[in-house]
Amino acid sequence: xxxxxxxxxxxxxxxxxxxxxxxxxxxxxxxxxxxxxxxxxxxxxxxxxxxxxxxxxxxxxxxxxxxxxxxxxxxxxxxxxxxxxxxxxxxxxxxxxxxxxxxxxxxxxxxxxxxxxxxxxxxxxxxxxxxxxxxxxxxxxxxxxxxxxxxxxxxxxxxxxxxxxxxxxxxxxxxxxxxxxxxxxxxxxxxxxxxxxxxxxxxxxxxxxxxxxxxxxxxxxxxxxxxxxxxxxxxxxxxxxxxxxxxx
Numbered sequence: 001x002x003x004x005x006x007x008x009x010x011x012x013x014x015x016x017x018x019x020x021x022x023x024x025x026x027x028x029x030x031x032x033x034x035x036x037x038x039x040x041x042x043x044x045x046x047x048x049x050x051x052x053x054x055x056x057x058x059x060x061x062x063x064x065x066x067x068x069x070x071x072x073x074x075x076x077x078x079x080x081x082x083x084x085x086x087x088x089x090x091x092x093x094x095x096x097x098x099x100x101x102x103x104x105x106x107x108x109x110x111x112x113x114x115x116x117x118x119x120x121x122x123x124x125x126x127x128x129x130x131x132x133x134x135x136x137x138x139x140x141x142x143x144x145x146x147x148x149x150x151x152x153x154x155x156x157x158x159x160x161x162x163x164x165x166x167x168x169x170x171x172x173x174x175x176x177x178x179x180x181x182x183x184x185x186x187x188x189x190x191x192x193x194x195x196x197x198x199x200x201x202x203x204x205x206x207x208x209x210x211x212x213x214x215x216x217x218x219x220x221x222x223x224x225x226x227x228x229x230x231x232x233x234x235x236x237x238x239x240x241x242x243x244x245x246x247x248x
Contacts, residue, residue, distance in 0.1 A: 162180075181218045182205070183217075184206060185213075
């Protein structure tokens, strides 16, 4: 390496030249004066003690605990308000739902009662019809018994007819007795003892056109029909009037 600082140009081709980068010299920064060096606090003074760290951590834990407690209270308050609002809304909706269910139940009950009333009316009518049939059957049974008993029933029947329907006296009878003729079935006439068994002023005569147990009374003032068929018709008319009065 050449020790010369400058190499003439004529010698450039004749000699090997080594190149080095050039850096300008920079002066180092001035050192601070000891008076202006800043804080003289030792480095150890910037570190905290374990006791201080423990107190600081305890304070942080207390702050975190208080924050959590406050957050829990806030959450409970929000939940309580939401419950109260939901309860109020639910109470209104529940009351409306309950009222609608109550009205629907009342309507179903009214309908059921109406159907029951109609059913009872039908059953009542059927019961009345059955009762009517039973009464007629029982009446016919009693009439049959009276016919079988003959004189024991026919004579009292004749007496009741004459008592209930007084006839005027016959002008041909000097004692003023009514001149009436009672027509009865031949077998009934036979069982009561014939014409001789007739009361005073009454003539008994047989009529085969009459059913047993029947009477037909003839007089100058008119005819009284006391046949079994007529008495049965009176019974039906009486029952029908009673049914109409009671609304059946």
